[in-house]
Amino acid sequence: MTLAVEGLRKAFGGVKAVDGVSLSVAAGELLALIGPNGAGKSTCFNMLNGQLRPDGGRVLLEGRDITGMAPRKVWRLGVGRTFQITATFASMTVRENVQMALVSHARGTFDFLGALADRHAPRAMELLARVGMDAQADRACGVLAYGDLKRVELAIALANDPRLLLMDEPTAGMAPAERVALMELTARIAREGRIAVLFTEHDMDVVFAHADRIVVLDRGKLIAEGAPADVRADPQVRAVYLGTGHTHGVGA
Amino acid sequence: MLENLLVQGLSGLASASSLFLVASGLTVIFGVTRIVNFAHGSLYMLGAYLAWTLVTGLPRGHLGFWGGVLGAALIVGVVGVLIEVLLLRRIYKAPELFQLLATFGVVLIVQDVALLVWGPQDLLGPRAPGLRGATEVFSVRFPLYELFLISVGPVVLVLLWLLFHRTRWGTLVRAATADREMVGALGVNQRMLFTTVFFLGAFLAGLGGALQLPRESVNLQMDLAVIAEAFVVVVIGGLGSLPGAFLAALLLGQMQAFGILIFPKITLVLAFLVMAVVLVVRPHGLLGKAPSTQHAAGPVEPLLRPSPREVRLLGWGLLALAVAVPPFLGDYALIVLTEIAVMMLFAASLHFIMGPGGMASFGHAAYFGLGAYGAALLVKHFAAPMELGLLAAPFAAGLAGVVFGWFCVRLSGVYAAMLTLAFAQIAWSAAFQWTELTGGDNGVLGVWPSGWASDKLTFYYLALALCTGATLLLRRAIFSPFGYALRAGRDSPLRAEAIGMDGFRIRWFAFVLAAVAAGIAGGVFAYAKGSVFPTYMAIPRSVDALLMVLLGGVQTVSGPIVGALAYTWLHEQLMRLFELWRLFLGGVILALVLFFPQGLAGAIGRRGGRE
């Protein structure tokens, strides 16, 4: 297993946000984490990437305990991230954004006499080519279209050859066709590179079309886990989350 | 002994009340407008002066005194409204430092206006009718007026709380504090809201000043003295929090009352040290909350590129002129040119942390001054030669950068600006009060260059080489991986952390680099002037640096150089030509903030059609 989570717990002021969640993601697998607002998805996610320290439980990355490590340490061990609202460096070009990830990976951040232009440029272009952004390498990140920014984030996340990708609502704010394209790209990269992908998502079309497995959270607890078809048919999941399906077209 | 402590405690409470009046206005204004009003101390001073005029002009008695106090506070409220409508309303969307600077422009203007109207001498006001005597508190005689002041603080706190929590106006103000634009979209005229808030804040400051009339003389130094304390109070209490300001005012009032018994000379240092400790333990103050994300999204920083070819050619051309022309110039011109070289490096060092680093520093003069003192003290106490002094300058400043920076780079925005200001004030107080080491106000004299560099022209070349060299290194660093990493942390701390960057260490290192560079500038400046004074580290010197950077434009690479040239020249001319140079400088600051928010280099660049 690339990622194994055992009995993760977190409470805020007495309220149990995440209450004993266990899950695992295999190399090359896409696992979707879904559930109603406030179910504990974000809390769970933030404990995996190091933003939050769990009250209990363990997070294992390829067998190594990374519980409670700072985000930048987690990254060094091979966990890439994309954010719900894209986070890139707006005052830099697309290529410079990726170069910075490579510089950090090579531990060259404190070089203050050299020029960034000479650092890792070819490798950055390779990564951009993989996500189809090489043609826009010299544009400023601050002026890119939203869908393109998501691709840049993916390229940044791939810069340290990650074993695990954590994607928080990867398709939020994108048009349906863009969503499909981004998820297909992600799936291809994950399969080719044997990268495990864990993502949260509100768009049920995306979840049911692209996830290999789905985990459903409600009030901090895991209430269902399995293949998309099984989860969709689960009566408890329908009651607390999916509803009749009229508003997302994947129901009855 | 016990009686003595009691009297100190009570008088500490009375000071706390006055301090709370000023701080509450400051914090209320900040809560809604997000502006840290540097001119709040000026409103306090105006309150005192106006009360003096009204109380001495009106017939004596209760009506004359209390009417005068209230009238003064109301007039100050109206002055606050004028400042809001004419100036601040136009810059609500500008960066925080611009706002701070604009209100500092108001400080300068009010200082000269007060000087013109009331003259330079201290004014003494009458005592309050009905509260002239003293009373016995636990068998200790204590002035009635002080007791009255002690009650004013809690009363105002309760009234303000009721106003904000029990009236519709208060609910709207609290809503606007969180999200002004949304309040507007719900049909509330937020301009009126802001103006009324400003009236309230200014009124409180004016009242605070007016109530001081029976306690102390009215003078032209009241503004900066009280604003420094009020900053400390609101920052310790948490910007925007009234109960926090009250608590902090009590704390500070007591500390000063008792501090004077124990360490009479370092009460100011004590206050700023408390502030530094509180900010590190609770970055948003005792009762403050992390500011909610404002929805008026900030401007996206433009792509930072090396200067275009023409600009670089122009730069090299200027440098060639700076090398070739001076042999034909007189001593005065050489002195001004040396100063320009020093200021260029000083500005560039501040720009390094402000532009790419996105950190606001309101106390950069500390490192300039510590560089100067580092050199001067070696001369004074060990008769060290210039070469050693110039080496010691960046070392001393860098060391201070390591220590102060460790605190400052943890915070952001106005909090960081306040903390940098606090450290600069600590350094300034130390230089001012530690007479045995630094000579205090008299400074250190006789800091002259070594024999080979004593000629004005030679020293100019030395200054030019050191300052230009360091400036070019800083510019190179902006485009190095480190400079990019610094900018990465500014653009998106979340992403920077997510790609393994240690934002704290990066900002800290940048802070130290900037301090070292400012130290070089300070060291050269010390030998150029032959003397070093505490004013090298005072607030106006920090403002000089800010003005140079902003004049040139924060987000341009050549900005600080253009800014240093323009500002040093302008400053020289103003000082020479006008007695009321503060008034003019204040006017220039306001014009700069209102009409050239991108700075000169930015404005020229835009005119040239560059992206």
Add this chain to the structure above:
Amino acid sequence: MLLDLREVHAHYGRAHILQGVTLSVAPGEVLALLGRNGAGKSTTMKAIMGLVRPSGGEVRFEGTDLAGREPHEIARAGIGYVPEERRIFTELTVAENLSVGRRPPRAGLEPWSEARIFEIFPPLAAMRARAGGRMSGGEQQMLTIGRTLMGNPRLLLLDEPSEGLAPVIVERMADAILRLKREGLTVLLSEQNLHFARIVADRAAVLEKGRIRWEGAMDALMADDAARAEFLAV
């Protein structure tokens, strides 16, 4: 027509976001503004509300051109705006949030009160004194709509009301919008979720690159596979 946009243009910095939007909303209808991300849906809403100043064109509401007016004047004229990010006042209680939105009654409309809001969104009634920041996403969405209704608008602008909500909550939101429509309110909503729009909207207008490319009945759009594929990429 209640609302008429004529050739409305808007810029963000140098970017020309709205390039001549012309659009009408009839009294009593629910019109869905559809389009890809970045097509200009939110900007259209903000331009109507005065949160983005139109750089050209007219925004006529009940016959008066509102382009260039301040947001608070536009709100007072009778347009209520519910932003995509909800933007409730997290430090204020539910009751205080509602009171910020309160405006005088409008002729010919039954005035909104706290009680009437609670009738439409029953969960809010139980949390009158709770701070807005301590509510779930769905509850916040109800509060932000309720807060805007307190201003007694004639026209309600809903920016992506279903974004980020669980499907069960989205269904409740659809019921609420249909109820508001029955009570005589006119609604202009922007949506990415076509399933949701199909349930609540009478008509649809499709934005692409800052212009309206398709306009007609919602049913006609659902029947027009070619139009959906071209403009919505579904």
